[in-house]
Amino acid sequence: MTNSDTPTDCSLCEWLPDDPDYVFLHETEYWRIVLAPNQSLLGRCVVSLKRHSGDLADQTPEEVLDWLNILQLLEKSLRLAFDATMFNWSCYMNHAYRESPPAPHIHWWAVPRYNHPVHFENKVFEDAQFGNPYHHDQIDLLPKELHHQIAEKLKVAINKSLSKE
Numbered sequence: 001m002t003n004s005d006t007p008t009d010c011s012l013c014e015w016l017p018d019d020p021d022y023v024f025l026h027e028t029e030y031w032r033i034v035l036a037p038n039q040s041l042l043g044r045c046v047v048s049l050k051r052h053s054g055d056l057a058d059q060t061p062e063e064v065l066d067w068l069n070i071l072q073l074l075e076k077s078l079r080l081a082f083d084a085t086m087f088n089w090s091c092y093m094n095h096a097y098r099e100s101p102p103a104p105h106i107h108w109w110a111v112p113r114y115n116h117p118v119h120f121e122n123k124v125f126e127d128a129q130f131g132n133p134y135h136h137d138q139i140d141l142l143p144k145e146l147h148h149q150i151a152e153k154l155k156v157a158i159n160k161s162l163s164k165e
């Protein structure tokens with residue numbers, strides 16, 4: 001199997017636009033942004049490549065340049081929506097290697113960090129580890145309605161950012 005073949009059990013390839021947990025926010029020719037289920041850090045997103053490939057070295061120049069557009073758009077939008085202070089971007093793909101054979105699929109965790117509490121709807125979001133790596137076991141799965149309100153706010157900010165470009 002080559003890198004670009006779609007395996008039958010890749011959750012990123014199987015993602016559908018009506019996914020209630022990984023909520024669709026925006027896409028370009030090569031990348032898709034969804035809101036991550038875990039909102040322990042408000043506005044946490046996943047940016048995934050729209051074809052099955054598990055090796056960053058396998059990306060095309062067009063995909064890399066488009067990724068820069070996505071990064072700029074998402075950072076701008078997260079600042080606009082929630083006053084994010086800075087961002088942690090990471091690409092791990094570790095979990096894929098717990099399976100045999102592994103089927104890694106390039107995706108980036110876009111994690112906004114905050115030097116201040118953020119009030120959204122009736123909840124206060126705090127970044128207790130600001131200035132340090134965030135704890136991966138810090139998980140906050142919100143009620144569906146609130147999760148979708150975050151997605152809506154971020155979608156509006158993305159559209160605003162796009163219109164100002």
Ligand SMILES: [Zn+2]
Nearest residue numbers: 010013052105
């Ligand atoms: Zn895939």
